[in-house]
Amino acid sequence: MNETVLLIGTSKGVLVARSDRARSRWELEPLQLVMSSVYGLGIDRRRATPRLFAGATSEHWGPSLFHSDDLGRSWAEPEAAPVAFPADTGAALIRVWQVEPGLESQPDLIYAGAEPHALFRSRDGGLTFELVEGLFNHPHQPQWVPGGGGACLHTIVPHPTDPDRLLVALSAGGVYRTADGGANWEPANRGIQAQWLPEDQRFPEFGQCVHKVSSHPSRPERLLAQNHFGVYRSDDYGDNWEAIENGLPSNFGFPVVVHPHQPDTAYLFPLQADSERLPPDRRCRVYRTRDAGQSWEPLTRGLPQSGYHAIVLRDALCTDQGDPAGIYFGTRDGEVYSSLDDGDSWQLVASHLPDVLAVRAALVA
């Protein structure tokens, strides 16, 4: 049977919502990985049955990376820790923030972004990972500092056509990229402002607090970024960035997602400011561009338009690969919304959940 699987990571565990391909009605299954915060969700659709991932951290029992080969009906972890720092690093895993499959041509390659700042790589489909030492040992590493959410590597963007190129983003270290499969890394933050620094130092080589980066496979060199102060676009895979904020109520927020079928369409959920992390005018509004960031428009139909105080975190906005595409976001007051018309209107998928930290969706056969 064809179905759509929507993974919802929360502060108290992970939920799976299921729908048929119409995606109009959802059934929510019971919370799993109970009492763990699930920030890092991933779906590896390169397998006949997609493998799901959940990076879960229990305050008592520590972090791990769980996987599911039955579309979220059960979760497992290997006997040995799937993601762990080598003893000689002196570091210990706090959280898996990101799980990103490699290219179609690399069927068992999976990347994981970790806290403290690190990238891990699996060559066996996500059961065991190794530290990408080229990034961990980067000379800038001692100067990376934690953002408000922690010292996290939260974004991994594989180049869609070149398996040796990869871009990552860290809070707060900025954007880094490799062109040799991870051996060497260079910062890629030119044009991104670090507004909290003294006026003559606001464009440093690294140290920016990027919150999320998104791209489209058909435009491999174009990137959109939501930063801590600033929404940016790069047309050269991070060589240069320019602000794209026309029509936005603010330039602060966490998520950015490019539409899966329309490379010029993307979505944000702006917040008032760094000093006021609440929706502007206390309205729940997703913002959309249809021209690669030249302009933005608010999307409100079906969303609460008064007295609204919830926010959307960096990984709590996602799409599926359906036609039409499903657009989903989850909020810190435990609601999940979906849209099947590119964001023109929204429907409530779930409510009264623990605060939503991440969502990921996929259509499966």
Added chain:
Amino acid sequence: MTASLHLPAVLRPSADGQGILPVKAATVGQALDGLAVSWPQLERRLRDEQGVVRRHIQIYLEDTDITDLSGLATPLPEGARIYIIPAISGG
């Protein structure tokens, strides 16, 4: 020394449902080292990969918190009972 490790219910699935595990070790730390071999999933619930006991876990030898003894170097008498106790914390 032969001792026993007593687990809270929430950890028993990581030990095939057992609530009490026999351990042979001279110290509390060595008992956990043994767990890393025989029950690796269970051991990493208790310590991180650098061997540090997770901060919201208390380990008692009989009725005493090992932090009031010699920590992981606390020697184990024959027949000692080690208790894993989740701290009251969180929200």
